[in-house]
Amino acid sequence: MSDPTEVQVDWPDYRSTEWRAPKQPLVTLPEELHRLDGPVFGEDVLAPSDDDLTRQHEGEPLGERILVHGRVVDEDGRPLRGALVEVWQANAAGRYRHEVDRHPAPLDPNFSGAGRCLTDDEGRYSFTTIKPGAYPWGNHPNAWRPAHIHFSLFGRAFEQRLVTQMYFPGDPLFAYDPIFNAVRDPDARGLLVARFDLAATQPDWSLAYEWDVVLRRTPVEDR
Amino acid sequence: MRTPSQTVGPFYAIGLCRSRDNELAPDGVELAGTLFDGRGEPVPDGMVEIWDAERRLWGRCGTEPDGDFSFRVPEETEHLEVYVFARGLLRHQWTRAYLREDADDELLSSLQPSERETLVARREAGGMRFDIRMQGDNATVFFAH
Numbered sequence: 001m002s003d004p005t006e007v008q009v010d011w012p013d014y015r016s017t018e019w020r021a022p023k024q025p026l027v028t029l030p031e032e033l034h035r036l037d038g039p040v041f042g043e044d045v046l047a048p049s050d051d052d053l054t055r056q057h058e059g060e061p062l063g064e065r066i067l068v069h070g071r072v073v074d075e076d077g078r079p080l081r082g083a084l085v086e087v088w089q090a091n092a093a094g095r096y097r098h099e100v101d102r103h104p105a106p107l108d109p110n111f112s113g114a115g116r117c118l119t120d121d122e123g124r125y126s127f128t129t130i131k132p133g134a135y136p137w138g139n140h141p142n143a144w145r146p147a148h149i150h151f152s153l154f155g156r157a158f159e160q161r162l163v164t165q166m167y168f169p170g171d172p173l174f175a176y177d178p179i180f181n182a183v184r185d186p187d188a189r190g191l192l193v194a195r196f197d198l199a200a201t202q203p204d205w206s207l208a209y210e211w212d213v214v215l216r217r218t219p220v221e222d223r
Numbered sequence: 224m225r226t227p228s229q230t231v232g233p234f235y236a237i238g239l240c241r242s243r244d245n246e247l248a249p250d251g252v253e254l255a256g257t258l259f260d261g262r263g264e265p266v267p268d269g270m271v272e273i274w275d276a277e278r279r280l281w282g283r284c285g286t287e288p289d290g291d292f293s294f295r296v297p298e299e300t301e302h303l304e305v306y307v308f309a310r311g312l313l314r315h316q317w318t319r320a321y322l323r324e325d326a327d328d329e330l331l332s333s334l335q336p337s338e339r340e341t342l343v344a345r346r347e348a349g350g351m352r353f354d355i356r357m358q359g360d361n362a363t364v365f366f367a368h
Contacts, residue, residue: 007227007313014230016311019261023358026367027338029330034368036304039274039281075225088238098234100268114238150232152239158274159368163308163315165229182313183227191226214226 005188013178015139035219036158041084041118051117053089053129061111063092063130065206068194071123072153074160074218079123086152087127088114094133094147103135128206134173146173146180153213156222160215167193168209228314233268235308236285240270245284247275248297253350254322255293258286258307261358265290269309271355273320275300301326307355307365316365320344320353338364 002008010021049055054065068087072080090096090113093105097113111130119125132147148165155161167180174180183189191214200208231239254273258266269286273294284292286309296303300322307316321331321343331339341363344353356362 005224005227007229009313011313014311014313017313018311019264020266020309020311020357021313022316022362022365023261024362024365026365027334028367033330036274036276037279039279086238088235096234096237098237100233112237114241150229150235150238152231152235158276158304161272161306161315162226162228163231163235164226165232179229179313182229188224188227191224192229212226214224216225 004185005183007182008184011178011182014182034159035221037222038154038156038158038160040082040156041154042082043118045084046116046118050115051127053111053113053115053127055128056112057110059110061091061108061130063108063111063133065128066131067126067128067200067202067206067208068149068166068211069124069126069197069200069208070194070211070213072119072125072155072213072215073123074155074215076217078218078223079119079121080155080160080215080218081119081121081123083119083123083125083156084116084154085119085125086114086116087129087149089129089132089149090135092130092133094135105133105135131168134171139178144173144176146171146177151213153215155215155218157216157219160218162213162215164213165192166211169193169196230310230313231270231308231315233310235268235270239283240285245282245293246295247273247280247282248295251295251297251300252322253293254296254303254320254344254353255291255350256353256355257290258292258309259290259354259356263359266309266357269307269312272306272308274304274306276304277301296322305355307357316357317368318342318355318363318365322351334364337361
């Protein structure tokens with residue numbers, strides 16, 4: 001039986017899984033093959049304004065300006081320092097700057113929707129961006145994705161790699177989204193939802209959301 | 224509890240393919256392949272990451288409309304860890320590519336011959352080929368993680 005706190009990979013409600021999720025049983029490897037170091041990235045992968053998606057063009061993007069911040073830690077609560085965090089998202093109208101996106105919502109000439117940063121010594125990351133819009137997709141009639149920001153993270157160990165999505169609290173689309181609901185355990189699903197963070201808002205400037213990411217346990221040799 | 228995985232989706236390239244990250248060794252050997260779904264159709268919106276844990280070399284390549292991906296890796300590479308991401312994959316899948324046709328190690332010898340075959344790249348004109356099949360009779364072996 002699969003772990004209900006992890007995503008259910010073979011999840012028919014999300015139709016694209018049908019021909020893509022492995023159906024053959026996964027092979028279990030001996031423990032020592034799981035303890036691999038992973039890649040480590042440095043400042044050289046960062047460009048100016050990589051952590052501020054509202055300042056990558058001449059003008060400012062349309063939409064609700066937000067700060068998204070949090071910590072990257074492992075299951076024991078240890079901060080992951082220097083972890084590469086990559087994000088990408090739709091614009092405020094729910095449109096991605098990608099040639100395959102056919103949603104008839106406007107592109108924003110001042111928004112690319114991609115960012116990167118490295119976590120600091122306490123495992124903290126932060127991005128300034130605009131709140132992405134919900135958008136329709138073809139999974140089933142009248143299917144809409146709840147607003148989300150895609151996150152890609154590298155810890156220190158190979159198996160700490162994680163690609164996931166951060167959602168916004170109270171989204172009315174949660175109940176109808178098969179991707180979100182492919183995580184069967186409600187508490188685990190809750191870990192995908194950011195918290196509105198009044199303390200981190202900037203008066204007269206931006207709202208703020210806090211979202212921590214918990215990666216797999218760090219092997220002793222990588223601590 | 225860990226943060227659960229979610230799919231990389233169809234638009235990952237805007238965030239993850241901003242630079243060309245597929246040359247681990249510019250003068251190395253080409254390792255090319257195609258990502259196939261369970262119907263044998265190429266997957267045009269997948270992404271492959273490879274990791275040579277020994278030499279600490281990492282690479283990433285999004286698949287082309289024809290499902291193709293390619294890397295350039297050191298000639299002497301023995302094996303690479305491979306992660307597969309795609310729309311329709313709610314969590315990435317882990318496999319391993321062996322670059323020597325006579326490769327044999329503990330992991331390989333623990334598999335059935337037909338499974339073993341899916342992990343060994345074939346020599347072809349201009350380099351090596353490592354196709355990845357998500358499902359089917361000759362599906363690539365993926366590891367629990």
